[in-house]
Amino acid sequence: MKPFLSVENMTQRYPDGQGGELTVFEDATFGVEKGEFVVILGHSGCGKSTIMNILAGLSDPTSGVVIMDGTEVKGPSLDRGVVFQNYSLLPWLSTLKNVTFGVSARHPEWSRAQVIEHSTKYLAMVGLEGDVIHRKPSQLSGGMRQRVSIARAFANHPKLLLLDEPFGALDALTRGTIQDELLKIWSGTEQTVFMITHDIDEAILLADRILLMTNGPYARVAESVEITIPRPRNRTEIIEHPNYYAIRNHLVTFLGKRSKEMAGQKTGEGSNRPTPVRIDTTEPEEPENAPPALRAVNE
Amino acid sequence: MPTSSLNFRAAILSLTLLVVGLLIWEAAIPAQKAVGELTEYELLTGAGQPKAGVPPPSEVIAKAWEQLSNPFYDAGPNDKGIGIQIGYSIYRVLVGYALAAVIAIPLGFLIGMSPLAYKALNPFIQVLRPISPLAWMPLALFVIQDSEASAIFVIFICSIWPMLINTAFGVAGVREDWVNVARTHELNPLKTAFTVILPAAAPTILTGMRISIGIAWLVIVAAEMLVGGTGIGYYVWNEWNNLDLTSVIFSILMIGVVGMGLDAALGFVQRAVSYAE
Structure with missing residues (x-):
């Protein structure tokens, strides 16, 4: 087989x-x-x-x-979801919107509220909650950006x-936490x-x-x-x-x-x-x- | 606090420069002799008539006050308020500019996304771009047969190039990674264009639009001097023919102020679409 x-x-x-x-x-x-x-x-x-x-x-x-x-x-x-080395977040969108971008592409039939709820849940799973999710990627550290990227990929259940x-682009300590x-x-x-x-x-x-x-x-x-x-x-x-x-x-x-x-x-x-x-x-x-x-x- | 104090000091300096400049200007204008001081001979040869000369700032300010307190009066074809004249110019610029944007931005997208279109269209762009927009005027007047529309055409042709080139440049320079994000999310080409490429290229496109509006405002003055009738360019030329240098200087200042306003408006939009990586 x-x-x-x-x-x-x-x-x-x-x-x-x-x-x-x-x-x-x-x-x-x-x-x-x-x-x-x-x-x-x-x-x-x-x-x-x-x-x-x-x-x-x-x-x-x-x-x-x-x-x-x-x-x-x-x-x-x-x-097939991809997490790229350089995060590949869209810098003009907020953290949350970077995830909803993926989720609404995966589930075009979902309502706006459903998409946001699902995205928020996955962001919380990688430790991003509260105010942080409304920040732009440029206002996040490298480790946080890669978390967003991971949340975006997992949220789509590829x-x-x-x-x-x-x-690859993270310092050793951050790398350990995100691993x-x-x-x-x-x-x-x-x-x-x-x-x-x-x-x-x-x-x-x-x-x-x-x-x-x-x-x-x-x-x-x-x-x-x-x-x-x-x-x-x-x-x-x-x-x-x-x-x-x-x-x-x-x-x-x-x-x-x-x-x-x-x-x-x-x-x-x-x-x-x-x-x-x-x-x-x-x-x-x-x-x-x-x-x-x-x-x-x-x- | 240091920033506000810097701004404050800069404002003081600007104001000082303005006042000093105006005072020097005022002092540099020789006062005309009063009629009583003239000899009989001088009076007979016409020296008592007011002489044309560069007016002192005090006169310009008085003129500005007079014009701006009633900007929209209309007393026949050769005597309209400054507001009406500027209104005509802005109207022509905006129509020509909007037409240029409607064509340049989609075409720029095409050129930016397709190397074939880029290579095929580039020679035309390179030849047409350096042509002074006013050189089109005779042809436009003959073909369009309407001076108003010809002026708009000249604005159109001068503002299309920076927008076209910047859009193509911005679209072609969108990071491969962002396009890959769109591809791995199975976005269709239209959705990719609007949700990824347009926002990514927007700052570059706005730079082109900002250059274009600046050029359009430069060109409208010259175009209106040629086509006549209405508009701030016509007004400047008309006042020159009237030998009214006070009005000429006043309208020059107004051209600057309006140009600054147009640039600031696009600068505001540019800041709204810009992003930090």
């Missing part, structure tokens, strides 16, 4: 400006299950944002298809929520989320599964690492979980070393499926200083 979101043989090539072609990634194939929180990690330039734009329907791949819920993704849709480095808020709002829904990030700790905190990308050109989604830390997670508690550093070391090694070694390799024919990786030190007994158990499970 096909997963909820299925990316099949997706290839992106750009003209390199000298008559040739630059292949960003080739035959990328992966899936996301319904209700799953999937994070994609990789260095800049490996095509993460391109994948995001294709999933959002804002651009088309050179070849390959994206199938969501049985239908092919063609163009942008309200079924089938798939795409987060494009949503916390917690994102987890809180997400755990109350069955929302399927696909997120891009650079931040390893953020990825471990949020994700059910992390897709690791090698460096470009010919980047590929090389591994799919399952995060074997039970939910609900908490930033301060997960670091004490025995799997935390095992997973973290695996990710760091991949990004620091293996992503470079694997870069630029043309993999030949067929689909590039990520290798599933499951790291769980809690099952077998491991001595203290042993290297993390690393088992590649081929399905």
Whole structure:
């Protein structure tokens, strides 16, 4: 059975400006299950944002298809909500109106009062209440703006929520608070989320599964690492979980070393499926200083 | 408090400059000799007649008081109150300007959104834009056969370009992210134009409209000098023909005041649509 979101043989090539072609990634194939929180990690330039734009329907791949819920993704849709890195709030609208803008696009049949009530509820969920919601985005801090953007996306109940480095422009402390808020709002829904990030700790905190990308050109989604830390997670508690550093070391090694070694390799024919990786030190007994158990499970 | 005190000091300075300037002007005008001081010869050669000269400010102020206390009198074709003359000019400017806006803003949207339209129309714009609006006057008079409508046409043709170019520029410069927000919310093109692109480009469009109204007000004076009949431009020229320099100076001041008012009105709208990112 096909997963909820299925990316099949997706290839992106750009003209390199000298008559040739630059292949960003080739035959990328992966899936996301319904209700799953999937994070994609990789260095800049490996095509993460391109994948995001294709999933959002804002651009088309050179070849390959994206199938969501049985239908092919063609163009942008309200079924796929996007939170952009730079918030993308409309600066001439108040905070509340930025959210009602989305809600009334999603539910054109709703009354004005209904739209406002729904929007206010979602703004309150990200901690924006009272006078603040009548301010313009320029009067809000970066963290507050990104909260508005998250509220706008969640309020629309998209089938798939795409987060494009949503916390990239925020300072570490604010990032932590909003990550917690994102987890809180997400755990109350069955929302399927696909997120891009650079931040390893953020990825471990949020994700059910992390897709690791090698460096470009010919980047590929090389591994799919399952995060074997039970939910609900908490930033301060997960670091004490025995799997935390095992997973973290695996990710760091991949990004620091293996992503470079694997870069630029043309993999030949067929689909590039990520290798599933499951790291769980809690099952077998491991001595203290042993290297993390690393088992590649081929399905 | 420092701001209000700054404003206060600026107002004092302005007022001082005004008073000093007027006093210098007043002092610089040589007084005409009274008839009693003239020799018989001077009287016989006509030196006793009032000489035309730049009037002192006191006379201009008296003239202004006289004109402004009854601005709307109408005593025949060559003698109408300043209010009526300015009214005609404003009417022509607003009609020509409104026609220009109705065409320039939608066309600017098209040019801004479509690179094809931009490339195809740009040569025409570049050739037509530098033409002095008054150069159109003979052609307009011949084709339209109506001096009133020709003046309006000249206003139309001079105010269309800044609005057109600024609208195109503003629309083309709308941030990709905001357009993407509209796209991911499945807004149709019309709704995108009105709820995202128009508000995003509005400050730039208003800048163009503000430049246009300034140009239109500059041009109407010259246009009315040519077409005659009514209007502040005609009034200035008519008073020159009457050798009434007091009225000329008074009407120059009035042109400035009205121009400032038009600019302030658009400045107000511009502030209303501007936004901080």
